[in-house]
Amino acid sequence: MIVYRLSKKKHKNELSGKGAEMSGGRWNSVGNAVIYTAESRALCTTEIAVHTPLGIVPKDYFLISIEIPENIKIKQCELNSLPKNWRTFPHIQSTKKVGDEFLKQNDFLVLKVPSAIIQDEFNYLINPGHKDFMKIKIKSVEPFTFEKRLFGR
Template sequence: MLVYRITQTKFANSLVAPGFAGRWNSEGEGMIYTGGSASLSCLEVLAHKSGAALNSGKFSMAVISFDDSLLVEEIKLEKLQKLNKEWFKVLHYPITQKLGNEWLFNQNSAVLKVPSAIVDREYNYLLNPQHPDFSKIKVLDVKPFDFDTRLKMDV
């Protein structure tokens, strides 16, 4: 399977989790966020960075691969909606962070499939660098990525 990650170019070739808090992890819990498509990865970055941040850095897109035989755990949309109909709002990060932190801790899989909060019916794939199977996840290709100025480049 292929997943995609857009990040600062200096980090694009390495699969390192910075440990910054995000939708699916608390501060200090290392997790790598990837998208199920290149376009979803682009939208995710646009949703979380200002135009100034997009203008200030050099970005690259990494194509990351893992074998289909690798176990992928999944958090279903239905589960999230039962916990809170508005699970996707930033206000409700504690709900998704708890689930993501539990996944990291339980070490059941190196990959977690989660619904996108931006695009219905699309998925992000979270990678756990501490899992024993993480070594089976590889960066296949890295290319420079420029955000189209029509998207969100206002400073």
């Protein structure tokens, strides 16, 4: 399976989870390293767009295609197990707990979670501390230009 990630140039060849570890996110608390990826290029783009102030077009980004081997078992977060307000911003503690538990248990390399932005689409969280992490491969890294109209320009 191929998943996607958009990253600034200086981090384009890294798969460390350090950014999420430093800032936290919907599916992890500060202090827990995890790599956020998306099932499509479009979802990656949307994820960046919702976190960018209107009128600012992100520059210096690269699209990273990441291969998750087909034989890797993926844990799935079921939508019906989440509270009704799981999509809210700022992120609620219950979603952070889901990701933190996934990392703590360390039973799976990948956790499939629903996108909070696009209904019926999914993000894939990769655990850089898992024993099978070295099986994850960067397939390609290519410059990415955002469409200005997405950012109100």
